[in-house]
Amino acid sequence: xxxxxxxxxxxxxxxxxxxxxxxxxxxxxxxARMFPTHKPNTVLIxxxxxxxxxxxxxxxxxxxxxxxxxxxxxxxxxxxxxxxxELETAKRLGLGIITIVWVDNSxxxxxxxxxxxxxxxxxxYFKNPDFVKYAESFGIKGYKINKAGEFLPLLKQSLGTKxxxxxEIPIDYSExxxxxxxxxxxxxxx
Numbered sequence: 001x002x003x004x005x006x007x008x009x010x011x012x013x014x015x016x017x018x019x020x021x022x023x024x025x026x027x028x029x030x031x032a033r034m035f036p037t038h039k040p041n042t043v044l045i046x047x048x049x050x051x052x053x054x055x056x057x058x059x060x061x062x063x064x065x066x067x068x069x070x071x072x073x074x075x076x077x078x079x080x081x082x083x084x085x086e087l088e089t090a091k092r093l094g095l096g097i098i099t100i101v102w103v104d105n106s107x108x109x110x111x112x113x114x115x116x117x118x119x120x121x122x123x124x125y126f127k128n129p130d131f132v133k134y135a136e137s138f139g140i141k142g143y144k145i146n147k148a149g150e151f152l153p154l155l156k157q158s159l160g161t162k163x164x165x166x167x168e169i170p171i172d173y174s175e176x177x178x179x180x181x182x183x184x185x186x187x188x189x190x
Contacts, residue, residue, distance in 0.1 A: 001148050002172050003030040006102070009152040010072070011035055013159060018042065018070040019062045023055035025076030026108035026176055033179075053082035056099055060086060063095045070159045073099045077128050078107045087138045087164060096161040101131055102171040112176040135166035142166040 007030050014020065016038040022031045022045045037043045044062070046054040059073035080101050090097055102108075107124040114121040135142030140163065145151045151169060158165050 001145065001151065001169055003027065003102075003175055004034060005148055006100075006151065006169060006171070007031060007034045009155060010074070010100075013152060013155040014070065014072065016042070018159075019044070019059075019066060019072070021055045021058040021062060021071070021073050022046070023073070023075040023079040024050045024052045024109070025079050025102070026104075026112055026173055027074055027076055027102045027171070029109070029176075029179075031074060052076075052079040055079065056083050056086045056090075059097045059099065060090055060093070060095055063090075063097050064093075071095075071097045073097060075099060075101055076108055077101055077103045077105065077131075078126070080131075081128070084134070087135060087140055087166070090164040091138050091140055094162065095164060097164050098155070098158050098161065099164065099166045100155075101166065101168045103128060103131070103168055104171050104173050106173075108171075108173050108176070112173070131166060131168040135164075138164075140164045140166055142168065144168045145170070 010020065020035070020043045022028050024046050028045055032045055035043060044058060055073035055075045059071050063071045105125060105128055111121040111124040114124065132142035132144050143154055145167065154167060
């Protein structure tokens with residue numbers, strides 16, 4: 001799926017009071033640029049030191065503080081693997097959070113930057129486990145999106161969950177360099 005479509009579907013499904021926590025990775029840039037925020041503290045993005053792995057623990061914390069709000073963690077597969085064991089915490093505490101894993105089998109943001117600077121990438125590719133089976137090993141429902149039209153209905157159906165849910169989405173990050181080219185043509189008129 002294209003990052004633009006996933007981001008648009010997220011905005012279409014979530015209410016203005018719902019909370020989205022973005023991990024660090026290429027998806028962070030798409031969310032920061034294309035996900036309209038209607039109220040303060042409803043979209044949390046790790047900037048500054050930008051530590052990968054923040055979204056799932058952050059979503060757990062957000063749900064503990066705001067138990068009546070829908071809370072979604074958006075993570076890349078690389079960042080998710082850094083703190084995925086926290087699915088056990090979410091399950092044990094009975095927290096109805098949704099974790100959406102954007103899968104590209106790489107550290108997408110690092111790959112994006114390397115290709116932009118050097119024309120090629122190195123040391124950013126890896127293999128993933130079966131994320132649905134991984135979620136199920138914690139007693140959590142897991143879903144894999146196979147077609148773009150499946151995501152929004154599943155997300156809407158999952159909102160209001162009383163238990164954690166994981167949704168795996170294959171992402172087409174070929175759009176990353178197109179965004180870089182577009183933004184590179186924008187110049188300050190001053």
